[in-house]
Amino acid sequence: MEDKVLKIKNLSVEFSTSGESFKVVNDVNLELEKGEILGLVGESGCGKTTTALSILGLLPKNAKITGGEILFEGKNLLLLSKEELRKIRGKDIGIISQNSMSNLNPIRKIKKQFIESIRTHVDISKKEAHEIACEMLQKVNLSDPERIMNQYSFQLSGGMRQRVMIAMAIALRPKILIADEPTTALDVTVQAQILEEIDKLRKDFGISIIFVSHNLGIISQLADRIGVMYAGEIVEYGFISSVFNNPIHPYTKGLLESVPKIENAKKILKAIRGNPPDLSKKHFGCLFYPRCDYVMDTCRCKKPKLIKIKEDSMGACHLINKNSLGNKIINL
Ligand SMILES: Nc1ncnc2c1ncn2[C@@H]1O[C@H](COP(=O)(O)OP(=O)(O)OP(=O)(O)O)[C@@H](O)[C@H]1O
Ligand SMILES: [Mg+2]
Incomplete structure (x- = not known):
């Protein structure tokens, strides 16, 4: 039996602005296993949200998927119509989008929105939908669900709104949850509580989760595997322990070095020099080479392919080709 609940194969997405098209997601491959949390990380603008929104056909109008497949069951x-996708969205695949704070309608009570979102997918009475909604609000630790149901979103705190969004996304026990920066706007205590809820959902319901974040600390605690994106491409992919202990790609190494650690509290953090490339321009070689401390001549002219290094671990860097084990070269 196939353990993969979702397979993204060779996904490419272009945006067009002012008559010009540029690729922001290039040949992305990702697989999600049943009950696993896959972390997707990378600097701002690297294509995490675009990849996530492609799954449910939620890309903005000026985006075009130019290649690939996204296989679910x-x-x-x-290849599905808008109507077919709408049936899957919310029922089989739930999403907490990056701007979910503004996804709640401020002029409609939570109960109206929640009950409607359930009844779009299942033919049940308002009373039954109300019960499911309250049960889910309790599941995400909102202890007085009836009160929350009777409030407007602006009467709730940021953490409460985010919990409501999570409750709505999982009310119909989706098989997959896409969580795009679900805790970024929250303070650290609320953030920790919500992460705990998300982890519990996976344990209680066996939901598979794609967790998008630029916070490596969160990913290390929560995810089983990680995909590191740079300039629209996956540059490293593998189990958390292997990627964190032995990063193959200099970009991953740079990201890890820029995470604040308590023992280095007084030291200046090492940032990755330079900026990501402008994707509207043509580039040669590895997209990371202008920022890379390990750059070689090959890197300037030849693009490295994402290759398998060991079981379930991949990297796109010429250092790997030079030596069969990249981590022998890059010692953290
Ligand atoms: N509606 C749009 N029109 C044109 N370009 C866009 C649009 N939305 C995103 N982009 C571009 O696509 C690229 C990928 O953006 P995306 O939002 O996927 O990045 P991200 O990794 O989610 O970043 P962040 O961490 O800031 O959320 C960026 O270069 C961005 O400028
Ligand atoms: Mg984003």
Whole structure:
């Protein structure tokens, strides 16, 4: 039996602005296993949200999927009609989008929105939907669900709104949850509580989760595997322990070095020099080479392919080709 609940194969997405098109997601491959949390990380603008939104056909109008497949239960989601996708969205695949704070309508009570979102997918009475909603609000630790149901979103704190969004996203026990920076706008205590809830959902319901974040600390605590994106491409992919202990790609190494650690509290953090490339321009070689401390001549002219290094671990860097084990070269 196939353990993969979702397969993204060779996904490419372009945006067009002012008559010009540029690729922001290039040939991305990702697989999500049943009950696992896959972390997707990378600097701002590297294509995490675009990849996540492609899954449910939620990209903005000026975006175009130019290649690839997204397979869910044997179906290529990219070939489904809007109506077919709408049936899957919320029921089989839930999403907490990056701007979920503004996704709640401020002029409608939570109960109206929540009950409607359930009844779009299942033919049940308002009373039954109300009960499910309250049960889910309790699941995400909102202890007085009836009160929350009767409030407007602006009457709730940021953490409460985010919990409501999570409750709505999981109310119908989706098989997959896409959580795009679900805790970024929250303070650290609320953030920790919400992460705990998300982890509990996976344990209680066996939900598979794609967790998008630029916070490596969060990913290290929560995820089983990690995909590191740079300039629209996956540059490293593998189990958390292997990627964190032995990063293959200099970009991953740079990201890890820029995470604040308590023992280095007084030291200046090492930032990755330079900026990501402008994707509207043409580039040669490895997209990371202008920022890379390990750059070689090959890197300037030849693009490295994402290759398998060991079981479930991949990297796109010429250092790997030079030596079969990249981590022998890059010692953290
Ligand atoms: N509506 C849009 N029109 C044109 N370009 C866009 C649009 N949305 C995103 N982009 C571009 O696509 C690229 C990828 O953006 P995306 O939002 O996927 O990045 P991200 O990794 O989610 O970043 P962040 O960490 O800031 O959320 C960026 O270069 C961005 O400028
Ligand atoms: Mg984003």
